[in-house]
Amino acid sequence: MARLVAERADIVPALGELFRTHGYQGTSLALISERTGLGKGSLYHFFPGGKEEMAQAVLADIDGWFEREIFAPLRASEGECETTAGARIAAMFAAVDAYFRSGRRACLVGTFALGQVRERFTVVIDGYFWRWQVALAGALARAGVPAHEASGIAEEVLVGIQGGIVLAHARDDSEVFRRTLERLRARCRLAP
Template identity: 35%
Template sequence: MSKASVIPQLMGVFQEYGYEGASITRFSEATSLKRASLYHYFPNGKEEMADEVLDYITQALQEQLLAPLHSDLPPIDRLRAMNQNIDAFYQHGQRDCLLALLTIGEAQGLFQEQVQQALNLFIDSLATVLVTAGITPITARERAEEAIALIQGSLVLTRGLNNTATFERVLERLPADLLRPE
């Protein structure tokens, strides 16, 4: 098993337990690797694992979630394609956003810069599509920030209510809401 192949499993542990609740025992169970193997791959322990997972998420954000936003499709189609990717990435609202989980407790100080960069990448990519659709840059950025807040909030509601309806509704309405006339 390679180091790269265990990153998604580590991400699952962080998503399920948060940074503070993630432990070497849980990582070992999720990856089927012994503690010594985990420390071989990640000598600095949990912090290094989270750092690698954040790099993985940022790459996934660029290559999977946001890729449609950089296509030549009409803006509405780009947003719809992005939503399909978001739906798949968060497993129809069943997975928590690790970026949000890494802004809580001791993780916040450790990963603030990486989380901020990932969120700004998402905001900037969305805003660029809206500007190409004729929305002013200031309004485009505000709408992009609000869209991410809606997605994140719907993930919290999904978890709290054990019901994906809000997440599904947010994704369904998001493209038209983002492109509504000023």
């Protein structure tokens, strides 16, 4: 009985990839057990709430990552550090491209939003998109975009990212996603 993981956080990323590619219902405990290498004993030790708690943990992990790597940097007001708001928006696009692997990786929040499972995770799903849009709109305003346009453009960016992921998957082609990001970047009045 060699110990495989020290804490549950160690397998959350693997769980994330499973839920991404197989959906909530499509991710069976057998599959989870196989991919993580952990038996049911361990799984239910780390996640007493079973599959639902695993999904919640994954969503919290993703939410935390975006908060740290995307939302917070966007919100950081100028003066705190030397980078401009424009540079931070550019950094967001780069991070998004990397995170979603140019559209080859699905957005778990978006995937959950589309199905019936949404109801189980409403709060997280709702918060994720709202906080992203508000943070981006703020950065856009600080970058010189007229206040009444900022929120609309931010919404446009989120729509584009999600749509780009869908089309990239449908066509099995990451170029659609890259082109979309490029276009959105231009829409934010940033140099490529």
